[in-house]
Amino acid sequence: MTEQQLAPAAASATTPIRAEGRSSPYSPKRVIRAIGTGNLSLIGALVVIAAIFGSLNDGYLDPKNLAGIGEAVTVFGLLAVVQTVVIICGALDISVGSQAGVASVISAMAFTSTSGNAFLGILAAIGCGLVLGAVNGLIIVYGRVNPVIATLATLAAYKGIAQLISGGKAQGFVLDNDVFIFIARGKILGLPVPVIVLAVVAIAMHVLLKYTDIGRNIYAIGGNDTAARLSGININKYLIAVFVLAGAVAAIAGVILTARTGSGQPVSGSEGLELKAITAAALGGCALKGGKGTIGGTLLAVVLLGALDNGLNVVGVNTFWQNVAQGSLLVAAVVIQQRRSGERAVGLPT
Incomplete structure (x- = not known):
């Protein structure tokens, strides 16, 4: 074989062969798949909102206003x-706002009764949240009550x-x-402490759900509780633990609410959360229905x-329109989920 014939063979042996149809790791399809189509929709909606309100008011995109948005969403975030x-586990906790209100009052009252010990006030609030969350879980598991009810x-x-x-009044003064x-x-x-707290909790929940056996079991329970039970997962323990976790985080939200308002707020600061x-x-x-969801998607929706x-x-x-907008967005989200699932709509023929 001549040198001219050997050259192409040698070149082909040293040149990496790209599999046909294999896309680059940075191809648009892979990027979209990594981000998620749902998250892309939220990002697009956020850009549209920013463009609309930015054009209506020059101060909307001001860094101070954007920082204010970040701080404002911390509690409900x-x-x-x-x-x-909780939802991924196949349940729902409608009481988190009220739990935050109780924790807010407890933190302020404990602070006052201990002659201004903030750490004891915070610990009392978190302890209260753990108890309230445990009560929810025990009612659901041992009372055999639907989580929504x-x-x-x-x-x-x-x-x-x-x-x-609290006697229906704001308690304590912590400012x-x-x-x-x-x-x-x-x-x-350079970041506000409440935003840091939200980021830390969100990262912890993300790691829990994505990188631990506990997270995988939570997804399994929400996806198919019968299969999860047959595989040996103790569903009752997981449900109680998830509601205890919800109570603890609600208590942290209540402490931030107390710090912001300067006193314990029984209802006014937590209603509607x-x-x-x-x-x-x-x-x-x-x-x-459970079994699906991500922390990243929720955070995008919180910012939105x-x-x-x-x-x-x-x-x-008028601020009352905010409630109308929130209700409309919730209905829209549920309708979209129903359409994507392909399930038969309730009350319609097959």
């Missing part, structure tokens, strides 16, 4: 993140508890305490809702 875990009942009960122990001032207005690496949390989780791609609320305020729209 925490509830939305933990609601995502159980937490709808405790929504009212916990709201009543917050009003009873002269350095710890609560730091929680409300402090910054770490459960609707926002569920709306954000549904918009973020959580299937309300915050941007929408802020935009309506900036352009002077």
Whole structure:
């Protein structure tokens, strides 16, 4: 064989062969698949909202206003993140807003009764959240009550508890305490402390769901509880643990609420937070039947809702329209999920 004949063979032996049809790791299809079509839709909606309100008011895209949006979404963002875990497990916690209200009051009252010990106030609030979450889980598991009905009942009960122990009034005054001032207005690496807290909780929940056996079991329970039970997963323990987790995160949200307002708020600061949390989780791609959802999608939805609320305020729209917008978005999210699932719509012929 001549040198001319050997050259092409040698070249082909040293040149890496790309498999036919294999796309680059940075191809548009792979990027879209990695981000998710649902998340891309949220990003697109966020860009549209920013463009609309930015054109209507020059101050909307101001860095200070954007930072304000980030701080404003922290409380319901925490509830939305933990609601995502609850929904993925196939349940729903409608009482998270009321739990935050009870924790807010407890943190302020404990702070006052301990002569201004902020750390004891915070620990008391978190301990209260753990107990309230455990009560939800025990009612659902051992009372054999549907999670929606159980937490709808405790929504009212916990709201009543917050009003009873506070006399229906804001409790304590924490604005002269350095710890609560730091929680409300402090910054770490240029970012507000509440935003840091939300980021830490979101990362922890993401790692839990994606990289641990506990997370995989939570997805399995929400996807098919019968199969999960047959595979040896103790569903009752997981349900109780998930609701205890929800109570703890709701308590953290309550502490931030106390720090922001300067006192324990039994109802005014926490009312309606459960609707926002569920709306954000549904918009973020959580299937309300369980087994599907991501923390990243929920966070995008939280930012979207915050941007929408802020935009309506900036352009002077009546704040009552915010509730209309949230309700409409929740309906839209559920309708889209139903259409994508391919299931027969309720009440229509097959």
